[in-house]
Amino acid sequence: MAIYRAKTDSWYVERITSFLAGFFVFFSVLLGLITGNKYFFYFTAFVGFMLMFYAVTGICPSSILIHKMGVPSQLERYCNEKK
Structure with a gap:
């Protein structure tokens, strides 16, 4: 059984x-x-509706706003670490 654990060393959009x-x-x-x-x-x-909306469409308005405030996503942070 796999256990998913998010990285907690920094704050990112997700x-x-x-x-x-x-x-x-x-x-x-x-x-x-x-x-x-x-x-x-x-x-x-x-x-709850917005969480389901995100799960179905992949669009999250709050994530868009947080990203525009300058917070990197987890993927951006990971790609910057690999360089």
């Missing part, structure tokens, strides 16, 4: 995107439970 998605889901569920306001769960549903 790792930041996963962190933000998890943070947004956790924080919106927490706010929804604490405040009793059901509208926070709509944000959780939106994040």
